[in-house]
């Protein structure tokens with residue numbers, strides 16, 4: 001399943017991002033799409049987890065944040081579903097001429113995240129989004145051919161696919177370049193990647209949802225080398241301890 005939802009809070013969140021960046025950099029600018037040339041390249045250097053310096057200043061959408069609650073409640077209504085939610089949203093700020101994240105992966109199989117979770121992707125800049133999603137049939141085929149270990153198709157684990165495999169993914173996948181809507185998909189069904197980019201920045205949110213009824217028998221500990229601590233993909237750890245509807249009704 002890939003669903004497109006109304007991106008109801010895009011402008012609101014964009015405004016909060018702009019305010020925060022102005023405060024942190026003490027610089028004025030008029031567009032997020034070309035932010036890098038307005039505030040300087042140093043804000044877009046990458047750490048080992050591929051997060052930019054400016055991106056690491058933008059973890060303000062968390063469990064306590066009212067905008068995040070409203071956004072989640074809106075998604076819950078649009079999906080007609082209650083869920084636990086990722087405690088802190090990742091706001092990504094992709095730099096110019098960026099290609100190191102051009103790596104198809106599956107959050108469940110690659111990172112050991114919960115197989116019943118959903119991914120949410122929300123564009124904040126809506127031009128040059130550069131996102132690619134692979135259909136479920138090809139994702140399933142990849143899992144079957146690798147005996148359920150899609151990392152076998154990585155040339156460098158957690159970083160780069162074999163080029164021939166990446167080319168097939170790109171060919172069967174769908175590119176999203178002009179995107180206003182929010183995308184939601186089953187984490188175990190769609191390989192995805194950010195695509196290489198030229199001289200624009202992309203701002204986007206991503207986070208994960210876990211349905212109220214989910215398998216609680218397994219311990220899903222992260223195997224990502226980018227995380228310094230053990231992350232368990234369960235409510236009260238990586239996910240909120242209350243569902244969004246419980247949170248709103250309290």
Ligand SMILES: [Fe+2]
Pocket residue numbers: 105106107192
């Ligand atoms: Fe991902």
